[in-house]
Amino acid sequence: MKFNTKTIHGGQHHDPSTGAVMVPVYQTSTFAQKSPGVHGGYEYSRAANPTRTALEDSLASIENGERGLAFSSGLAATDCVMKLLKPGDEVIAMDDLYGGTYRMFTRIYQDYGIVFHFVDMNDVEKFKSLINDKTKLVWVETPTNPLMKLADIEAIAKITKEKNVLFAVDNTFATPYLQRPLDLGADIVMHSATKYLGGHSDVIAGALIVKDKELGEKLHFAQFATGGTLGPQDSYLVLRGIKTLHLRMQRHCENGAKVAEYLESHPKIKTVYYPGLEKHPQYNIAKKQMIGGFGGMVSFTFTSGDKAEAIKFLENLKVFTLAESLGGVESLANHPALMTHASIPEPKRKEIGITDDLVRLSVGVEDAEDLIADIEQALA
Numbered sequence: 001m002k003f004n005t006k007t008i009h010g011g012q013h014h015d016p017s018t019g020a021v022m023v024p025v026y027q028t029s030t031f032a033q034k035s036p037g038v039h040g041g042y043e044y045s046r047a048a049n050p051t052r053t054a055l056e057d058s059l060a061s062i063e064n065g066e067r068g069l070a071f072s073s074g075l076a077a078t079d080c081v082m083k084l085l086k087p088g089d090e091v092i093a094m095d096d097l098y099g100g101t102y103r104m105f106t107r108i109y110q111d112y113g114i115v116f117h118f119v120d121m122n123d124v125e126k127f128k129s130l131i132n133d134k135t136k137l138v139w140v141e142t143p144t145n146p147l148m149k150l151a152d153i154e155a156i157a158k159i160t161k162e163k164n165v166l167f168a169v170d171n172t173f174a175t176p177y178l179q180r181p182l183d184l185g186a187d188i189v190m191h192s193a194t195k196y197l198g199g200h201s202d203v204i205a206g207a208l209i210v211k212d213k214e215l216g217e218k219l220h221f222a223q224f225a226t227g228g229t230l231g232p233q234d235s236y237l238v239l240r241g242i243k244t245l246h247l248r249m250q251r252h253c254e255n256g257a258k259v260a261e262y263l264e265s266h267p268k269i270k271t272v273y274y275p276g277l278e279k280h281p282q283y284n285i286a287k288k289q290m291i292g293g294f295g296g297m298v299s300f301t302f303t304s305g306d307k308a309e310a311i312k313f314l315e316n317l318k319v320f321t322l323a324e325s326l327g328g329v330e331s332l333a334n335h336p337a338l339m340t341h342a343s344i345p346e347p348k349r350k351e352i353g354i355t356d357d358l359v360r361l362s363v364g365v366e367d368a369e370d371l372i373a374d375i376e377q378a379l380a
């Protein structure tokens, strides 16, 4: 099956008891057994629930994995990967990460004795020099939130395979429509399914997908043993979202490119961060690994460098909504330093380039003309 067909049919079956075309929402905590321990594969919904299983099979299918796991949030999915580690283990992570991931690493797991190194993954020598016997996990987001930095997944996977280190990719921004990390050699794909997979800003959910069965078992055990699973209603919503992922992503890419080009030509705008622009420092990596397009996330700064101008712009928007989150059908705008990335200490933010005049747009699937007109009036 090719990708678009997989979004609709991948891992899906009609309901065996009624023939229902869509998987029902199995709103149940437990399942009747014929005799102690004799059941139809379902015992208790923390372990497995048929609606969640349908979503998990869909996730595995679209990411070209063997096993999908659905979580109560993206961070619960990341947290499950961290449960594979022990005190003393070391993690090498990209230096530009979703604020909540950074917060979990530095304010929860650092206290458990896990050591984190944050590094620009494009500095291959620096990255290699940090790998030692204690290194157990490499964590990469590409493109990153909010600076759209890319990491070369295939190149990193070569190194992690050689050193026997697990390699996880947060694929939230790209989605498997644009980029398939498991095909490029990564071991774990993580998603905030709250974003493009769900696609309608109506659910909080997370996902992990792996190719290796044994690793899938280990992660499922950690999920089952600690309990961050996704409920049946929310599983249904994400599954429903995935069925139109390919249609939405196509329009997100078209609109994202148009907005990025418009911003690039505007005198009030200094830098536009979008992987599809030839000026993007990792444009070559984007062309190589983002097979379906460059997505709908665009960040930019102002020529004035002025925080007040960025705030005024955000207040003036009418079609774009000023809100955290991204990846829904509607366009959203965000001020990372004051909103999504406020949990990163200011000196660290400045060091990686999250300045006070940085604005991040999640370009939706409306008419591009209306979005550009909105940006134009808000800048004026």
Ligand SMILES: *Cc1c(COP(=O)(O)O)cnc(C)c1O
Pocket (backbone or CB within 6 Å): 073, 074, 075, 076, 098, 100, 101, 141, 145, 170, 172, 173, 191, 192, 193, 194, 195, 204, 205, 206
């Ligand atoms: C939102 C987000 C997360 C966290 O996911 P939640 O569903 O909010 O827990 C992780 N990574 C990226 C890139 C995100 O955008």
